[in-house]
Amino acid sequence: MGIGGDSFLVNVIENEVVHAKEPWVDHWLPFTNFDLLVPPFDIGSIFFYKKPSHENFPTIVNTLKASLSRALALYPPLAGETAWNEAAGENQIHCNNRGIYFIEAVADVVLKELDFYKPDECIEGKLMPKKLRHGVLGIQVTKLKCDGIVIGVMVDHRVVDGYSANMFISTWADMTRSKTPSMIPSFGRTHLKPRSPTFYSPLIDNVFAPFLPPPSQPDDDTGIDYDNYRLVNRVYYIEGEQLNKLQLLANENGCRRSKLVAFTSFLWKLVALSMENSGKQNQSCNVIIAVDGRRRLSEKEEKEKQKLMASHFGNVLSMPYGSKTPQELNEMSLCNVATEVQEFLKPATTKEHFLDIIDWVEEHKRQPLISKALVGEEITSFTVSAGQRFETMDEIDFGWGKVTFGSCHVPSSRKDCFVMTMGSPKNNEDWIVYMHMPLKHTSFIEEHASHVFKPFDTDYIQI
Template sequence: MIAKGEFNVRVTKKEAVAAALPMQHHWLPQSNLDLLLPPLTFGVFFCYQKPTPKFTFFGSISGVLKAALAEALVSYYSLAGEVVQNAGGEPEVLCNNRGVEFAEAVADVELSELNLYNPDESVEGKLVPGKKHGGVLAVQVTELKCGGVVVGCSFDHRVADAYSANMFLVSWSEVAQAKPLSQLPCFRRSFLFPRRPAHYDLSVDAMYTLISSLPPPAAAAEPEALQTDEQSVISRIYYIESEEILRIQSLANSQKGSAKINHRITKLQAFSAFLWKTIAAGIMSRKDYSFKNFKLGVVVDGRTRLSDGDELLKGYFGNVLSIPFGDRKMEDLQEKPLNWVANAVREFLEEAVTREHFLGLIDWVEAHRPKPALAKIYGGGEGPAVVVSSGQQFPVRKIDFGWGKPAFGSYHFHWGGEAGYVMPMPNPKGNGDWIVYMHLQKWQVELIEAHASHVFKPVTSEYLGFI
């Protein structure tokens, strides 16, 4: 048997898949919220067990994917274009139907041998494709030794957020099964136009900053014990059993102690609080830390906040995100009960879950253009920082191209910021368990595994039920 992580992937064919219908070249401007994203690529992949006899040959699987992709690109035309700079130096999408790079590959590994707990070994550079300069989307379909299949995609985050990617993936699979699209994409940028006159709350200044104003990397200020191999950033995938999620939520909603909960804490808020507290407690236990504070951010989707009853915004394709964050003392995060930490999460989220916040953010970007800006927590700064992005709407069970639902699916996002990145997603089994993707510094991962191994359990083929 091949040792986990030690396998080869050979690309056998590459081609560009364009939209099935011709389209007139045009420019699609970035919205002010798109402009808050640096040039990042995020990946997503789906693992399928050996398809039914109908798909005996790998070529038939690839053929279905390509044909459906060409049809889906008629509606999702921006994905077949490329990102270029306009005269003002800002990115725009040139919708020229250059096509999506589509690769076919074979891997000398079985599905049960994939070390999904460590996607840096099993996924990065192997099952999720690289993306050509300027391209918006790249796809790779890989045949495994057991006959299983992995479909991997890479998206330009400046063009699509996770919600948009999810919408496309569902549409792609619906086309493959000759179903009507359950949601048509909308590219109407007028939804996110700035107001006249523009105005915004000063709280936006606390959440966002010009790139030119970012402080230098904080590595030099970190303790010597954390400046060696521990400083490296790694990815891991865990699962959390549904009972643990409910237990954490119950603790977060407890009225015991000094924290009074006025609003029910959601599962995501409770999870975020638990992660915040766990890492802080781990840092404090080392007794070699020099950090005073610890930041935690949570990604908020603004579609429902901005819709005001307009159903078209539900299908808006692009970025409609904000990343509010809290900054608390390390001692408080360790010593205070979980309900206090959860209340801190709820408090900083309250500033960003309103229509006015997103309208103000749009206006803030307009006031600073063309200077590039981004979320302040992405740039890190002094002390550790982690961002939690909810993947609870990840439609893993819907990505069926005709040969069955995925046995596993996850995002894979080496996002490059100073802050860590964590995304909890539903288990493909639909049993209430969560799959959690983490991209953190190695020392943070070690702290989590040392202090919360009863909650965060490594994803294994045994747990997933791979044959």
């Protein structure tokens, strides 16, 4: 399967701060109303490459730092920090070119020995960087014993969503190859301002809510199985044939469902079965689907507005969700669960929905906000995000060839459950699935759905 982090060492050669290339302008950038819906946590991306055919590692590192400095000049928030703006009376992004940590390292392990299936053991604390305190971005470039290259990127989720992170990394890769970036980012705020007067559908109250800290819990932890419910990271692949079968089952009632809806429905039932197996059949089981609003907000707009939304750098997400008890879900067929998923997802795919979110946040922005699916006690919630549209496999080329494997990475410190589906580096029909879930659920999934969820390893990608 591969070796974990305890079996190899990583030596940091240099840890320096890279700044945006001049000229740059010191300025403050307010968070948008969509940014204010994101908790203060980080999200990472990691890319593995086979040995470059020509350049040596010192040359590669110097080239990457030089192109990064140029890329940061186009993305000033990433070289800044989150800080309190006294003049505005709110937390904002200070684009002050404080710079980012750029870590250069070497690891005494070859690419084919890495345990991709358990990234906590081979990636966490090994191949992923740390950010400057209050910083937005951190990058680590690691040379493996086989001369393969690993690039890890960690970013503050309040500043970027997956679409934006991918935009930046693609730009950095393009500029490393002396290629003109395919998209120039937009940091405008006027196209995401609330309407006057504000108004919104009451349905928004079913998607987001003010965040209230949970009441303090007693110290009596008797009976809590901490090991089984600790969050772990796992990476699987799903063969295209299995995805097609799930889609056929989800379509049994005559309504065509997407593969994402079919997959989400199947996973929702599996998590419910795991909860029921643990005696939690009467608790709530919530599934959230992240929906990007860029295309929705530009519907029937002029081309200029469409370009602004397509290149908007930041968060533009809604988080619709469904809630059922495990007992309810386990009594339903997959096609009926898919109907439930489609019903809560459909209202969040309209332009009006995202305009409503902007207005709702405007009226509630003086207090922390959160996805309503995460509110309450005695619940299990997980988010599904579709990353197939991100250019992780074919376009993130820094000049030494196609990515061998690219993935998101969730820090182990994050307490929310997260699932991302991604394209496969092997073929266009398969999916890669990244999970940040309790060990109890991943173990149950592997035991009862091993025909669908197969551990991702180097044999699959034929290293």
